[in-house]
Amino acid sequence: MFRSIVKRLLTVVPTLLLASIVTFGLLKLIPGDPATVIAGDNATPARLAEIRGQLHLDESLPQQYGRWASHAIRGDLGTSLYSTTKIATTIQARLPATLQITLGALLLSVLIGIPLGFIAGWRSDSAIDKAARTISTVGIGIPNFWLGMLLVTVFALKLHWLPAVGFHGITGGLGQTAKYVVLPAIALGAASIAETTRQTRSAVLEVRNKDFVRTLRAIGLPNRTIFKHVAKNIAVPVFTVVGLQASRLLGATVIVEAVFGINGIGSLVVDSVSRRDYPMVQGVVLVMALLILFVNLVVDITYRIVDPRIR
Amino acid sequence: MSSAIDGVGRSAASSAAPKTPLLRVEGLTVAFRKDGREVRPVENLSFQIGHHERLGMVGESGSGKSLTSLAMLGLVDAPGLHVSGALEFDGRTYDLGSEALRRLRGDEISIIFQEPMTALDPVFTVGHQLREAIRRHRSVSRGEGKRLAIEALAGVGIPDPGRRYAEYPHQLSGGMRQRVMIAIAIACEPKLLLADEPTTALDVTTQAQILDLLRELNESRGMAIMLVSHDLGVIADLCDRVVCVYAGEVVEDASLEMALRAPSHPYLEGLLKAMPRVGSRGTQLYAIPGSVPAPGAAPRGCHFASRCSYAEDVCAEPQVLLPSRTGGSVRCVRHGELDLVGVSGDPHRSPAS
Numbered sequence: 325m326f327r328s329i330v331k332r333l334l335t336v337v338p339t340l341l342l343a344s345i346v347t348f349g350l351l352k353l354i355p356g357d358p359a360t361v362i363a364g365d366n367a368t369p370a371r372l373a374e375i376r377g378q379l380h381l382d383e384s385l386p387q388q389y390g391r392w393a394s395h396a397i398r399g400d401l402g403t404s405l406y407s408t409t410k411i412a413t414t415i416q417a418r419l420p421a422t423l424q425i426t427l428g429a430l431l432l433s434v435l436i437g438i439p440l441g442f443i444a445g446w447r448s449d450s451a452i453d454k455a456a457r458t459i460s461t462v463g464i465g466i467p468n469f470w471l472g473m474l475l476v477t478v479f480a481l482k483l484h485w486l487p488a489v490g491f492h493g494i495t496g497g498l499g500q501t502a503k504y505v506v507l508p509a510i511a512l513g514a515a516s517i518a519e520t521t522r523q524t525r526s527a528v529l530e531v532r533n534k535d536f537v538r539t540l541r542a543i544g545l546p547n548r549t550i551f552k553h554v555a556k557n558i559a560v561p562v563f564t565v566v567g568l569q570a571s572r573l574l575g576a577t578v579i580v581e582a583v584f585g586i587n588g589i590g591s592l593v594v595d596s597v598s599r600r601d602y603p604m605v606q607g608v609v610l611v612m613a614l615l616i617l618f619v620n621l622v623v624d625i626t627y628r629i630v631d632p633r634i635r
Numbered sequence: 636m637s638s639a640i641d642g643v644g645r646s647a648a649s650s651a652a653p654k655t656p657l658l659r660v661e662g663l664t665v666a667f668r669k670d671g672r673e674v675r676p677v678e679n680l681s682f683q684i685g686h687h688e689r690l691g692m693v694g695e696s697g698s699g700k701s702l703t704s705l706a707m708l709g710l711v712d713a714p715g716l717h718v719s720g721a722l723e724f725d726g727r728t729y730d731l732g733s734e735a736l737r738r739l740r741g742d743e744i745s746i747i748f749q750e751p752m753t754a755l756d757p758v759f760t761v762g763h764q765l766r767e768a769i770r771r772h773r774s775v776s777r778g779e780g781k782r783l784a785i786e787a788l789a790g791v792g793i794p795d796p797g798r799r800y801a802e803y804p805h806q807l808s809g810g811m812r813q814r815v816m817i818a819i820a821i822a823c824e825p826k827l828l829l830a831d832e833p834t835t836a837l838d839v840t841t842q843a844q845i846l847d848l849l850r851e852l853n854e855s856r857g858m859a860i861m862l863v864s865h866d867l868g869v870i871a872d873l874c875d876r877v878v879c880v881y882a883g884e885v886v887e888d889a890s891l892e893m894a895l896r897a898p899s900h901p902y903l904e905g906l907l908k909a910m911p912r913v914g915s916r917g918t919q920l921y922a923i924p925g926s927v928p929a930p931g932a933a934p935r936g937c938h939f940a941s942r943c944s945y946a947e948d949v950c951a952e953p954q955v956l957l958p959s960r961t962g963g964s965v966r967c968v969r970h971g972e973l974d975l976v977g978v979s980g981d982p983h984r985s986p987a988s
Contacts, residue, residue, distance in 0.1 A: 449714075534753060535748060535750055535753040535754045536753060536754055536755055536756040536757075538710060538748070538754075539748065539754045539755065539756075539816070539819070540756075541710060541740065542708055542710055542740055542741070542745065542746045542820075543740060543741035543745060543768050543771070543819060543820060543822070543823065544737065544738075544739075544740035544741030544742060544771060544823070545741070545767060545768070545771055546771075549767060549771075553756050553758075553759065556756075556758045556759065557756065557757070557758055559758075630758065631757075631758050632757075632758060632760075632803040632805070633757060633758075633803070633805055
């Protein structure tokens with residue numbers, strides 16, 4: 325098992341290389357010249373050439389990539405074209421907010437989706453199952469910005485239980501952070517909770533009818549033991565879904581951030597793209613790619629721990 | 636000498652069945668509703684198993700034999716299936732449709748299945764699964780449980796049980812898996828083991844080994860066995876008595892010797908004729924014409940009549956179990972007039988010595 329985990333870790337290297345090349349290359353393919361943007365429409369050709377030289381835009385693509393990548397490895401993602409701030413610093417400032425609502429949403433998916441899906445699958449066609457199916461269909465159908473606005477209206481503006489907008493860093497204490505995270509996490513996570521419930525349910529439904537479950541019952545083992553067996557057997561599909569949700573949530577935060585006025589990564593990307601702030605977009609995409617790579621790695625390693633056939 | 640001959644010898648010697656059987660199934664019926672009509676894949680099935688007995692239940696696929704063994708443990712849980720009847724075990728009576736059968740599972744009656752491939756949980760080690768079964772029955776520590784589990788693996792003939800203990804089902808061969816399955820099933824020392832086509836998924840050599848193991852467990856522990864199979868050869872190899880099932884009903888109940896040499900029901904005769912045997916090379920293999928009727932589609936009278944070459948007008952009347960000339964019972968109104976042909980000697984291996 326240890327060997328296969330090391331092997332899996334090694335596959336990260338080419339994936340990362342590819343991701344960085346794609347990140348770098350994609351932006352180079354987009355029409356529009358950053359030098360023109362910086363210098364303005366009426367700049368002289370000499371001024372444009374000077375800016376290109378400063379930004380190394382006159383070098384060949386592999387050279388530019390090499391320069392960018394070698395800096396990136398050291399944590400230097402360059403400087404924003406728009407302001408003079410370091411990209412790494414900006415991302416560092418914006419990332420916690422996004423991570424907190426993403427993790428909050430993911431936590432809700434796991435804590436609500438898995439148990440609910442388990443019960444629904446075990447007692448299929450019961451009242452609980454029907455309720456779970458209805459709720460999850462609704463959960464998948466509701467747009468997250470609408471749910472976000474609804475939550476703000478009800479819990480912030482009408483009931484005054486929770487703050488309507490903003491974000492509070494973890495340094496201010498967990499209670500404060502949670503207050504700010506709850507509503508965005510629900511708005512962001514509703515679809516994930518629903519999806520996790522549905523997938524867990526169908527996994528349980530499938531495993532429940534397997535021969536080995538009949539064996540466990542046949543030799544008279546109590547339900548407690550049977551649940552344990554079912555739980556370990558559904559682990560692979562369930563972890564897969566949770567992993568997919570994690571990636572999806574990271575990408576979906578942008579709208580929820582807008583609704584709740586949170587300065588996270590999502591809004592940073594949108595702003596940077598509209599400003600043609602190439603290095604910033606590259607930096608953010610690279611960090612996102614890293615996060616998703618990490619999530620997939622964790623999921624894959626979990627597979628190997630849980631299912632001996634994958635080792 | 637072949638072991639099947641041993642079986643014949645013993646059953647003849649102990650033909651006086653014990654007064655109270657170990658288990659008696661009375662009127663087992665499995666029913667479901669289809670198109671507003673009640674359909675019964677198993678209907679009013681009754682039979683008994685004596686202490687230490689090795690009973691074979693034979694019938695084609697779809698005759699209801701697997702459903703019978705599952706129903707005996709209350710394991711029929713498909714939605715819409717309704718089980719009724721009574722089961723008497725060791726002097727106590729249980730309602731076959733009730734959850735009370737739960738108490739029998741594992742402790743008194745255990746079961747092994749056809750597919751050792753899927754009958755074990757793929758993500759737990761063999762040892763873990765065996766230990767669970769052992770610890771359910773006896774309150775022993777984990778360490779003691781492990782020791783007993785390794786002992787149990789050795790007991791079912793698994794070489795190097797210490798290593799196998801830590802392995803997963805996919806690391807074992809089909810025969811090994813079936814041995815593990817047997818070890819799990821007998822961990823609680825049941826008085827009766829139901830074996831539902833236990834060798835069908837295995838190759839012939841392994842098949843014989845598993846049957847030998849079952850025979851040995853029957854002899855050393857006195858555990859009764861009910862072997863369910865479509866293969867009369869397998870049954871002949873292991874069992875003392877045969878219950879032949881057709882379309883959800885018992886059609887004949889006889890000692891192994893009588894069932895093989897002098898079948899009373901045309902269906903059993905057909906099954907015997909359909910067995911390939913040494914010397915039959917080059918001749919057309921016999922097959923009973925037609926196939927088992929779908930549940931609910933059987934004729935009103937003798938269910939076998941439409942496939943039976945001896946059928947006459949009387950066979951259109953509902954049939955009851957009658958005492959047969961060979962000391963068992965038979966569901967055929969014409970059995971007294973028919974002179975059916977069995978096989979001579981042991982049909983499974985060599986001709987009779």
